[in-house]
Amino acid sequence: MTLLFTSKLLDNDSFIASLFLAPTIILIIVLFFYPISQTLWLSFTKVTKFEKNPQFIGFDNYIRVFSTYEFYTIIMNSAIWTSIVVAFQFLIGLFTALLLAQDLKLRSIARGLIILPWAMPGAIAGYLWKFLLDSTIGPFNWFLISLGLMREPHSWLGSPSTALFSVILSAIWKGFPFSTLMYLAAIQSIPKELLDAADVDGAGFLNKLRFIIIPYIMPIIRITLLLTTIWTFNYFDLIWVMTKGGPRISSHIFPTYIYQVAFEWSEFGTASVYAFIDFIILCVFSILYIVQLKKGGIF
């Protein structure tokens, strides 16, 4: 009887499919749904290192967070940080990809060197830029002074008005090679005949860029923009090494602030509020990413 039942199950397509999907589904539940649901639960509780049993307090954490200036500062910082980093990574990435797609001498060496910032660990890049931007011994200030663009050294990382933009600069430098590689691969897949035909018709470089290259690689541009947006929004190590979110909270974004609240202050309820809002925002970008993949026929 058991053998017959097992035999029937093995003939069932749905059962077989779920057998093979089971390990993946279990992993997703353990690594995704469980932590998210735990975070959501903790956001409605008071729980610290000293009061380890979560105490349900309703929406108190949310009301308190929404009434602080820190919350709106973090949102603003995250929006500025993400939009500028992604925009410039796109522009510089596309520019260097177009350059590397040309038949230039030492092209292969240039392609290898361009990867270096991206390959460098975030913490190392952070310390490098911290030194470069140091207000007294950093070369950045002295370079600008020698060009006559500044009269005296400026504290890039110590001023609230420039700290965020200083870490943005380092993030652009660190991340643009990924965009370069993506766009270079896409550009190289453009049929040569299209570009040759454009040449025959007398099209200049800008026209080729506008009417052939960009439209052709647009799906890759969309996907790359979405991926870099998700990664940039969730950045941690560069900012933490360079400024720890300071001075005050002028360079804090969601991940760095969550880290400080959770692991330095042990206010897990408050940190969970920020973490859940971070998750909601990233969900939006992730859905857009999946839509793009579907449009591209990957799903």
Next chain:
Amino acid sequence: MSEEKKIDRRKYIKYVGAGAVVAAAAAIGGYYYATMPKVPPKKILKSWGMVQSAKNVVFALEGANAIFESKHPEVKIETKVFEYPIYRQSLLTAVEAGTPPDVSTIDQIWSPEFAAAGYVEALDDLIAASPEISKDKFFPGAWDSNLYEGKMYGIPFDVDVWEELYYNRDMFEEVGLDPDKPPETWDDLLEYGKALTDPKKGRWGLALIAAKGEFSTCVIDSFIFSNGGDIVDITSKPPKATGVFNSPQNVETFEFLKKVADEICPPGVTEVDEFGAVRLFTTGKTAMILVGGWEQDTFKAQAPKMNWDVGYIPVPKKGQKCVGCFGGWNLVIYKKSKEKDLAWEYIKLLTREDVNYNVASLTPALISPAKEFLSKYRKGADIYFDILMHAKARPLVPQYPRISDIQLDAYHAILLGQKPVKKALDDAAAEMDRVLRG
């Protein structure tokens, strides 16, 4: 579906399933075989510590570990040493994950937090049974820093104090200042600093540590304490900050620090951490620095030819006594340790006078070896010892990390000109009270 396909599918699933079971069994068996000890295993005693100066702590501990292992041949000590900026987080992660070391040093300011969170063992019974560990051998502030709700949760390992004034004698002479007379008062500090400041030459009077981090809080606290102020009244139930942190003395102190930062320090004080400040001093960018004595090892390593000297922390008015911010490290045993008895034996060894002298990263916590240590390894030993004996501890409350951050945030708001001093301190005191009330 054809019969042939059904049979193929069943066979396929049988083979895949059987293969998976065999692979899993082989992997598990192989793992256990590889990790199976070939000889009776030694007990492992995991000890974590911190390095804050240029001293090679791991090398120093090897000697102590060899002594311990010769007395306990069944034991192997695994020592791990961390840099200060990552040490606390590494410890907390290990403790919460259930894999703490057996014994470690912790910063004095973490003692109430670790005790309140239930991470570490109370040691009163062990202390009572160990006559070699007695309170009068240690610096008083160091011993008391282990107390939480009347129980002892650690034993002092090493101590130090924020801070002393270090200055470059050659730079003093260059501008006509007497290098045998360092600044004594706040007014002196400003006067000397202005004489030594020449931004066109890339030189400033003082390297002031003010970046985000506990080092900055310690520097502020030494000025607060020297001016008769405090941060939190820990005798109150619950502890309170209003009326204490925003006292008139503290307003005066923070106004002075703002003046110092604006007039005699390089631009961007809020980005200067301890390492950055030392670099400014050793590269001749600043003529003075306020920092702990452990950095003397770093001065010798980074600038062996620099002609530097030591002075007291400048005080508000002549004749007043400077009060440093007491600091240091305590040895604790973790509740989740399976080798608590061995951990206690190890603590007794590390706090033995002759051993403590060699292994302390800062100054030995025992008074007698500390005197000898300071005389041998620290310039200005008398000044150093005097400041140590009269230093005051930071607020020993479990919420101290948050309190420190609030204090620092107020400091930055003042330094950056974002808030007037009184408002910044009032806001900070109110926030501290909210945290202290829980």
